[in-house]
Amino acid sequence: MKCPCCSCVCGLVLSGAVLVAAGPGDQRGCCQPEGEKPAACCQKESLTSGAAATETDNYVLDHRINLIDGTPADLSQYKGKVILIVNTASKCGHTPQYDGLEKLYQEKKGAGLVVLGFPANDFKGQEPGTNKEIGEFCRTKYGVSFPMFQKIAVTGARQHPLYAQLTGQAAPIGGEVQWNFTKFLVDREGRVVARFEPKVKPNDPELRARVEELLRQPAPPEKAPSAGA
Secondary structure, eight states, X not given: OBOTTTOOBOSEEEETTEEEEOSSOOOTTOSSOTTSOOOGGGSSSOXXXXXXXXXXXSBOOOOEEEBTTSOEEEGGGGXXXXXXXXXXXXXXXXXXXHHHHHHHHHHHGXXXXXXXXXXXXXXXXXXXXXXXXXXXXXXXXXXXXXXXXXXXXXXXXTBOHHHHHHHTSOTTTOSOOOSTTOEEEEOTTSBEEEEEOTTSOTTOHHHHXXXXXXXXXXXXXXXXXXXXX
16 A cells, blocks of 8 residues: 555555554555665554653643744744644655645635644755745745744654644644644644644645634633733
């Protein structure tokens, strides 16, 4: 069976939008170079094994990270919006999804959707550029206007705390990120509620239906100023 994230042959099947291990996989034709450890999706371990299976708080906006131009940003500023978090890459077969992500953002931002892009070079070196180069590529090639952040690691020893928290959720949301353009959906309260694997495009009916369902929910009330403030 073809791996849905990198097209190599492995023992994984799709269950809805989430990958589920189907037992030990045949790794012939794995996309990783000879001598390197196979991509996580091609390994025999369960996708939710080890530390990644540890359940963590599902409120995921307690993180600060610089925007791609270096401006510090607090993710808590997006509380009250529906958020689609995506790890991106400029030289991936899924890179054209930038176009669909931008279209989805333009269509739904008035209703409260925001897409957050996190470039990462974790998979076969498919995001080698500098932050400046990545930003220019996104703007000129795909007209990206949604927030893009500085390049981070979404897996491995240097994994950013945001992605440690996302992948540390209980199944089926948790588990290591398998490839570029994995999508995590966050509700208006800042809670991660769904995960969509790389081949699920931004115009996928299931993804869109879930986004629209969350957009119909009211935004949380703003906290009243404390006494004496």
